[in-house]
Structure formats: C-alpha cells, structure tokens
Amino acid sequence: MRSKSADMIVILLALMLLSPLAGAADSVQPAAEVEIIKYQFLPQEITVKIGDTVRWTNNEKRQYHSVWFEQAGDPEPGYIFPGETYLRLFDKAGSFPYHCGPHPEMTGIVHVK
Ligand SMILES: [Cu+2]
Numbered sequence: 001m002r003s004k005s006a007d008m009i010v011i012l013l014a015l016m017l018l019s020p021l022a023g024a025a026d027s028v029q030p031a032a033e034v035e036i037i038k039y040q041f042l043p044q045e046i047t048v049k050i051g052d053t054v055r056w057t058n059n060e061k062r063q064y065h066s067v068w069f070e071q072a073g074d075p076e077p078g079y080i081f082p083g084e085t086y087l088r089l090f091d092k093a094g095s096f097p098y099h100c101g102p103h104p105e106m107t108g109i110v111h112v113k
Pocket of ligand 1: 039064065103
C-alpha cells in the first residue's frame with residue numbers, strides 16, 4: 001500500500017503535467033525583455049530574430065498596462081498587473097509597433113530580422 005504522501009505527490013505531478021500553462025511558461029526562453037515602468041516601455045525599441053519570444057514585465061507598483069499590437073491585427077489583450085508578464089512570439093520579419101491599451105501614448109516597437 002502506498003502512503004498518503006506518495007499519493008499526494010502523484011496527484012501533484014499529474015496536475016503539473018496536465019497544466020498547459022505550467023508547460024508553456026517553463027519551455028519559453030525569451031530572447032528579449034522589456035520592462036514596463038513609469039508609463040514607459042524600456043527599452044522602447046528592440047530588435048530580435050524571427051522565431052524569438054519577447055517578454056514584457058510590469059514593474060509598476062500599482063498601475064496595470066497592456067501590450068497591444070493593434071496594427072498587426074492582434075485583438076486587445078488583457079491587462080498586465082504589477083509583477084505579471086506578457087509573452088509574444090515573433091514569427092515574421094518586419095517592424096511591429098505596439099502601444100498600451102489604457103494609455104495609447106505609451107508606445108514601443110519590435111523589429112524582427
Ligand atoms: Cu499603460
């Protein structure tokens with residue numbers, strides 16, 4: 001007979017394997033990082049390679065933001081709250097401007113080569 005704690009470990013492992021979010025977060029290695037702080041995207045302009053993933057991190061104390069590639073045809077994404085991140089894969093070459101949904105004056109651009 002297995003102990004209760006052994007059963008618990010099996011259940012936890014099963015949950016980890018079944019969770020698509022856990023798998024995705026672990027497998028993605030961002031090629032570039034953008035910090036969101038004081039109503040700015042820093043750096044405001046970045047260049048990555050085709051196939052790269054960029055990670056935005058909201059480092060504000062209280063303010064939420066979003067990273068919206070509206071010109072690329074993306075639907076408006078959810079807000080990123082302090083401490084949260086947003087990941088986007090770039091699979092085509094080009095220059096992709098974006099802005100914050102709630103604060104359209106916050107802009108950035110990703111160049112993909
Ligand atoms: Cu914003």
